[in-house]
Amino acid sequence: MSSTRPPLPEGYSPIPPGHVANVATFLEMTAPPEHRPPQIYAPDLTLKPWKDADLGAYRALFKLIGENWLWYSRLKMADEKLSGILRHPDVEVHRLFRGAAVAGLLELDFRTAGECELSFFGLVPDEIGKGAGRFLMSEATRRAWAKPIKRFWVHTCSFDHPAALSFYRRSGFTPYQTAIEVHPDPRLTGHMPREAAPQIPIIE
Incomplete structure (x- = not known):
């Protein structure tokens, strides 16, 4: 038996x-x-x-850091395109280590003249809340402004860690635009396991 639901309230899509x-x-x-x-x-x-990051190792770290927040873009990107980004002379890719263990990922993209995008910035789950984020942001900001740029920018979203937006603001970033992003659920396309990001419902 099919059910008939009332229309959404005004303002919702x-x-x-x-x-x-x-x-x-x-x-x-x-x-x-x-x-x-x-x-x-x-x-x-x-x-x-x-x-010259190995794509398999790169994607494994990307997934480890981003699975709880539905980071999916680099998981579905074609190898040739991803390799071109990671090996571009105006893209810096760094790993954060605590001792010998990988603790995080930083990518700075200088491909647009006069700008630096903080493309990816994240910690492995065990490092969240231990101060590594402050160290990583200090390094990111220092490295970005060491180049002749006029703008350093980043975007975050409502899928990210709940403290991400306030962290970026405390780090010196100012919000200037909001947007709605709609995309296929990567847990249904096979790019991420169904149990990823359980706080975000799956609607098939």
């Missing part, structure tokens, strides 16, 4: 079954932070360039 939607917030810095904190000294944390 339905999302097609098999898709997910999130609110993306875009933030920017147009100058280095005036009161930039001193470079954080953390003897057990090191940031190392990841040159």
Whole structure:
């Protein structure tokens, strides 16, 4: 027996079954932070360039960091396109280490003249809340503004860690745009396991 549901309230738009939607917030810095904190000294944390990253290893780390937040873009991207990004001379890819263990990922994209995009910034689950994020952001900001840029920008979304937006604002970014993103649910396309991001419902 089919059920008839009442129409959605005014102002709401339905999302097609098999898709997910999130609110993306875009933030920017147009100058280095005036009161930039001193470079954080953390003897057990090191940031190392990841040159010529193996795509399998890269995607494994990307998935480990982003699975809870539905990071999917690099999982479905064609190998040739992903390789072209990671090996581009104007893209910096770094891994964060705590001792010998990989703790996070940082990507800085300088491909647009005068700008740097904080493309990916994340920690492995065990590192969240231990101060590694502050160290990683300090390094990201320092490296970005060491180049002749006029704008450093990032976007986050409502699928990300609940503290992500406030963290970026505390780090010196200012919100300037919001947008709605709708895309196929990667848990239904086979790019992520169905149990990923259980806080986000699957609607088939």
